[in-house]
Amino acid sequence: MPTIPASQSGGLRIAVIGGGAAGFFAAINTAEKNPHARITIYEAAHQPLQKVLISGGGRCNLTHACFDALRLSEFYPRGQKELRSLFSRFQPRDTMRWFENHGLPLKVETDNRVFPRSDSSQDVIALFLDLAEKYRIQIRTQTRVEGLEAQADGRFSLTAKGQAEIYDVCILSTGFSPPGWKLAQALGHTVLPPVPSLFPFVVKAPVITGLQGISMPLVNGKLITKSEDGKTHTQQAEGAILITHTGLSGPVIYRLSAWGARELAAARYQAKLQLDLVPHLSEDELRQILQALLYKNDAKKKLENTSFESIPNRLWLALLADAGAKLDERAETTSKKTFNTLIERLKRLQLSVSGKSPSKEEFVSCGGVLLKETDFKTMQSRKVPSLFFGGEIMNIDGLTGGFNFQACWSAGWAISEALKA
Numbered sequence: 058m059p060t061i062p063a064s065q066s067g068g069l070r071i072a073v074i075g076g077g078a079a080g081f082f083a084a085i086n087t088a089e090k091n092p093h094a095r096i097t098i099y100e101a102a103h104q105p106l107q108k109v110l111i112s113g114g115g116r117c118n119l120t121h122a123c124f125d126a127l128r129l130s131e132f133y134p135r136g137q138k139e140l141r142s143l144f145s146r147f148q149p150r151d152t153m154r155w156f157e158n159h160g161l162p163l164k165v166e167t168d169n170r171v172f173p174r175s176d177s178s179q180d181v182i183a184l185f186l187d188l189a190e191k192y193r194i195q196i197r198t199q200t201r202v203e204g205l206e207a208q209a210d211g212r213f214s215l216t217a218k219g220q221a222e223i224y225d226v227c228i229l230s231t232g233f234s235p236p237g238w239k240l241a242q243a244l245g246h247t248v249l250p251p252v253p254s255l256f257p258f259v260v261k262a263p264v265i266t267g268l269q270g271i272s273m274p275l276v277n278g279k280l281i282t283k284s285e286d287g288k289t290h291t292q293q294a295e296g297a298i299l300i301t302h303t304g305l306s307g308p309v310i311y312r313l314s315a316w317g318a319r320e321l322a323a324a325r326y327q328a329k330l331q332l333d334l335v336p337h338l339s340e341d342e343l344r345q346i347l348q349a350l351l352y353k354n355d356a357k358k359k360l361e362n363t364s365f366e367s368i369p370n371r372l373w374l375a376l377l378a379d380a381g382a383k384l385d386e387r388a389e390t391t392s393k394k395t396f397n398t399l400i401e402r403l404k405r406l407q408l409s410v411s412g413k414s415p416s417k418e419e420f421v422s423c424g425g426v427l428l429k430e431t432d433f434k435t436m437q438s439r440k441v442p443s444l445f446f447g448g449e450i451m452n453i454d455g456l457t458g459g460f461n462f463q464a465c466w467s468a469g470w471a472i473s474e475a476l477k478a
């Protein structure tokens with residue numbers, strides 16, 4: 058339990074800086090557990106919860122129905138280790154129960170994403186605003202916090218609109234925003250500079266040119282980046298892939314871009330990408346199947362009339378051509394060299410990443426307050442007593458699918474537990 062200075066009179070005075078998902082969840086839960094606390098949410102924008110409004114295409118993908126803390130933590134390129142313990146205390150099952158118990162019915166879609174049954178992010182906002190009113194949480198919109206100082210008595214002097222106010226506790230939940238980081242830095246915290254995460258790759262290669270729209274349900278991708286000191290970094294991921302008009306997208310690419318976000322940024326988005334297009338087959342199995350196809354079953358067919366396993370036909374023909382095969386010749390005429398090159402292309406297709414494309418889904422970046430400076434049992438700063446962190450202000454990011462909000466809910470809940478009366 059953190060040491061919180063007792064306030065002069067009445068309950069704790071708590072300032073929540075940033076009226077987004079993390080700030081509201083922390084404020085509401087704290088108000089429920091600490092009825093005497095006097096909570097004020099400071100929000101720089103005209104309206105709070107603007108990211109909740111646009112989230113999930115206006116439907117708000119609240120969380121992900123993954124109920125195992127360890128497995129859940131694996132969806133976070135940054136924060137994986139720290140969130141594990143937090144999720145063992147407040148995880149998607151608790152989130153779902155919380156929203157349903159507070160009157161927002163939910164639904165789980167086939168891919169385990171969880172949404173309000175109404176498919177409306179407005180309902181999430183309405184719920185939060187109702188609860189804030191019920192618990193007399195003050196919301197000050199259009200009020201940017203400009204300064205935050207820790208005083209000798211353990212309290213905080215907060216400056217907004219040129220006026221200073223004193224608080225016992227401050228919750229920093231300013232999201233992914235440089236002005237918010239400045240407040241944390243002024244209190245002695247370290248901020249990792251932001252870089253994008255979760256984006257498609259620009260890949261220019263004859264073998265995929267003109268094939269936009271083609272997808273495959275399962276490929277294995279290996280991303281190899283080189284840092285300035287010559288060190289090689291490798292990330293590996295499996296999943297579906299989509300060929301776009303600028304290169305490659307889909308879950309496997311998003312995963313690689315997320316886990317390799319920092320290395321990719323340092324390498325100016327120049328990297329090698331190796332794809333195993335048939336990860337379900339060992340190289341020996343592939344050889345046998347291909348041998349039977351080209352020299353036995355389809356031997357008399359022209360190569361342009363053959364097809365192979367799960368590889369979409371146009372991609373298969375492009376791979377054959379790329380391996381040096383003549384498509385208008387019979388399959389049985391495929392040379393040993395072409396056969397071996399084809400195996401190489403199918404198991405280790407080598408591509409060059411030459412940039413990043415903008416993401417059409419969630420916009421997620423990594424960077425923020427260094428995780429080791431926060432105690433994840435309470436979300437309290439390890440540097441400044443009575444200062445708490447929630448949400449994207451920290452160097453935490455998850456894949457798409459409700460994971461980013463879950464990190465906000467879990468942190469908000471942990472803060473409220475720490476501030477329980």
Ligand SMILES: Cc1cc2nc3c(=O)[nH]c(=O)nc-3n(C[C@H](O)[C@H](O)[C@H](O)COP(=O)(O)OP(=O)(O)OC[C@H]3O[C@@H](n4cnc5c(N)ncnc54)[C@H](O)[C@@H]3O)c2cc1C
Nearest residue numbers: 075077078079101112113118202231232448449459461462
């Ligand atoms: C288009 C889009 C769709 C998304 N969809 C999903 C989804 O469906 N599911 C999911 O899990 N995640 C989604 N995300 C990610 C998710 O929205 C974020 O992870 C989440 O909103 C972060 O919440 P937060 O409270 O940490 O920060 P924010 O929501 O950014 O809130 C921070 C608030 O602090 C305010 N602020 C900043 N500085 C100050 C200051 N100095 N004083 C006062 N106020 C300040 C800001 O105005 C802001 O309102 C989406 C993101 C985007 C951009």
